[in-house]
Structure formats: structure tokens, C-alpha cells
Amino acid sequence: MNRKDFFRKGLAKAFSVMEEGVNEISETWKTAVEEDKKAEPKKAAPKKTQIKVPKPKTVKSKFKGFRNLQFPPGADAKGKRFFSKCTACSDCIYACPYSVLFPVPDDKTGKHFPHMDVNLNACMLCKDYPCISACETGALLPYKENQSPKFGKAKGFFQHCINSRTGEKTCETCAITCPIPNVVQFKGNKPSFSNDCVGCGLCVSSCPTFPKAIQVQ
Secondary structure: OOHHHHHHHHHHHHHHHHHHHHHHHHHHHHHHHHHHHHHOOOOOOOOOOOOOOOOOOOOOOOOOOOOOOEOOOOOOOOOHHHHHHOOOOOHHHHHOOOOOOEEEEOOOOOOEEEEEOOOOOOOOOOOOOHHHHHOOOOOOOOOOOOOOOOOOOEEEOHHHOHHHHHOOOOOOHHHHHOOOOOOEEEEOOEEEEOOOOOOOOHHHHHOOOOOOOEEEO
């Protein structure tokens, strides 16, 4: 045997041994991996978390724009005659020089009857009452001598009053603007309102505080 054949046979045998070793290692590795997989506990699939989105609440709210409506001057207290006679012509509204009256829709009749809110715009207690003179149906009747309208009564909210903050009788605006004598009376620095109050709202409109320290009810 020459030297070339000798080396060829030697290398072939060496490669054969190496191949057998590699195959053996590979088989051992595969077996170990499979055994590890069998030994591992199966992980449960992650649960899908559902996010609950709250449904928007539907709130049914009634219109509360007119909370303290009064009838025009010359109307009866409960409005029975007023509604039976008024034709919703709006003549009294146009006749008011201070734009105190405004139309308010009535769901039953579909008409717009005149009203006012003295907490928003005070009645000036006109001597001739042009709103009454403009009414031709008798829905608004003239007052008798020495008779005054009655729209409500002023109520004080002293926590909003300037005097409650200063501790003194700093402000007397309500007493100065009241058209009826002795209606506004002070006990110390706190104003009060007598039963002679007609609820014209002049004290409310002149009150310099916000929120207002006076309201007609």
C-alpha cells in the first residue's frame, strides 16, 4: 500500500468516526429536548380581557328658564279671569315703556300669554299703568284708589349681603330704591321686608351683589 492510499483510508475512517459521534450527539440532544417539553407544564392561553365601556346616561330634563313668573299688573291673583279674557294680542307687552312684559307659550292653547319676572326686570309701578290701559278685553283691570298690585314678597339672603361681609350697615340700596315707605327695615345691619312689600323687584334690580341678596318669591 502506497502512502496516498494509506492516508485516504485513514481520513475516511476518521470522518466516519466523527460522523457517528455527531449523529449520536444529535440524537441525544433531540431526546433531551423532547423530554423537557413533556416535563414542562402547559401554559393556559391568556384570557382576553373585555373592557366594559359604560353607556352614556340619557337625562330627560325639563326647561326651567321661567321659575318665578308673575301675571301683568291688573290681572287677578290666580289668573282665572286673566286666561279667560286674554286673547294673547300682546298689546300690553308693546305698551310697557320698560319692556317688563314678555310672551310665554302655553302648551294647552298654543297661545303666547304675557308674563313678567320681577327678579329679572322690575315692575316700575307706573302711575297710569299703560299695560292696563292697552288691554281692551278686560283681562287686565284698573286698580281701585289706594290699591296696589301684589306680585310677591321680597326675601333676603343675608349671606350674600354686603353688610354681612363688612359687619356694618355699609349698604342701604334696597331701602333707598323701595317705592313704598317703611317696607325695608334694618335690624342692626340686616335688612328685612314687611308685609306691605308688593314684590315689584326694584330692590332686587338695585342690589349690587352677585348672587343677589334679595329675591321676590
